[in-house]
Amino acid sequence: MDHMCKSVRLHTKMIRVEAHKIAYMALPKAACSSVKKALAMIDPAVDVESLPETKYEYDKWHSVYPTQKFRTYRWQRNIEKDWFGFAVVRDPVKRLMACYTNRVVERGELKNSRNLKNGTYNLPVEPDPDFFFQNIDTYRKAASSIKHHAMHTWLFTGPDLSVFTKVYTTEKMADLVRDVQDWTNAPFEIGRENTSSMRLTLDDLKPETVKALTPWLCLEYGFLINHYSKRPAQLQAF
Template sequence: MVIAVKAHRIAYMALPKAGCSTVKAALAQVDPDATLPENARPDVMTWHRLYPTMRFRPHRWQAYDGWWRFCVVRDPLRRLLSVYTNRVVGLRELHNCRNIRRGRVDLPMDPDPDFFFQNLRGYIDAASAIKHHALPAWLFLGPDLGRYDRIYRTSELARFGEELAERTGAPVTIARENPSGMRLSLDDLAPATRTALRDHLDAEYGYLAEFYENPFGPRQHRACTGPTRRVS
């Protein structure tokens, strides 16, 4: 599903764990069709109910030719680490996983980061919430980043807010909507975990090579075909 602001002909494809809560909250400020709950303070889930995140579909994207089309990307390692710090530790989503709770898979609900990332494939298969946030970026953004008029890094969200305000003529406030309370870095992980992450993220860094340097060294292969140029 393309997140569309019809009044301003803006189309956005959301990437989970790449500032999408913040971007959706900003779009709601300029979207006259956005309906917010009455007598309730909006929270993170408000924005996701208003603008659901769906995977990329070429036929849906073609309907927005001529619109201003943008997306936001994030360093692949930081994005994946935040799956653990936010979804596993902060929100404890594995406690809601039926496959784990009912013993269908032998995985702990409160894994340490080394166990989690060394068994990431098992957690992705067992828990839909983990799968949604850990899937590769190209499944949400499409194989060709050249389709976008503007691609922001998550570090550029303040600039996104400024440019959205200029484009729409409406005031826009950018606030971080879904921060992780825990900090985790590559140095905190065991060598075997770093190797597992290197292999898992190799293609992802190939896809986003124009935006982020691979901290594990030169990539070995690509996730998909198509240019990854940045359109300013």
């Protein structure tokens, strides 16, 4: 595991397991609930049994390890050696679709938006996927939860993924499990937290909706070119 011992620049709000010298930069809708729970289970600083109950079971892991946006000055100021620092990224289409299926449909979070309740933004709180994605920029302004879960990857990971010891895709979580087990010489398991029961793909959206999302998605695929080199065929048409 010598390759894991390169210097890792750590964000002050990066999730850290001091006992094992592990650091994790969480990305919303990229298995972060599952990874946070797994880390909490091996973190001696977390008393899992005493955590308060939450409406959604997986929310407790976010109370232990809040997800924070990247800040350049913190990143540059905090450098640790001999830590295993990692991030998990997700296919941009799947991550964006999950923002709708999980936050809008399953959790109904638009109903709690003060800006929508008071009429600051005249938008439905139960939009169909086409209306939601065609108006996603306004929904981001109207609801902080949507903004948080539909922001570009680099706003959470930072602009340079090479600073991490390893970057995993959600399709390669088994590799993360193996590497953390090797690093800690202890059991480490990642389950599936906060999974959406509803599935949504670009094929389910109208062509004009896909066209509206294409600029945002192309920026994401450009940033993640080393991890998701093949863009969906639907994006090639625009």
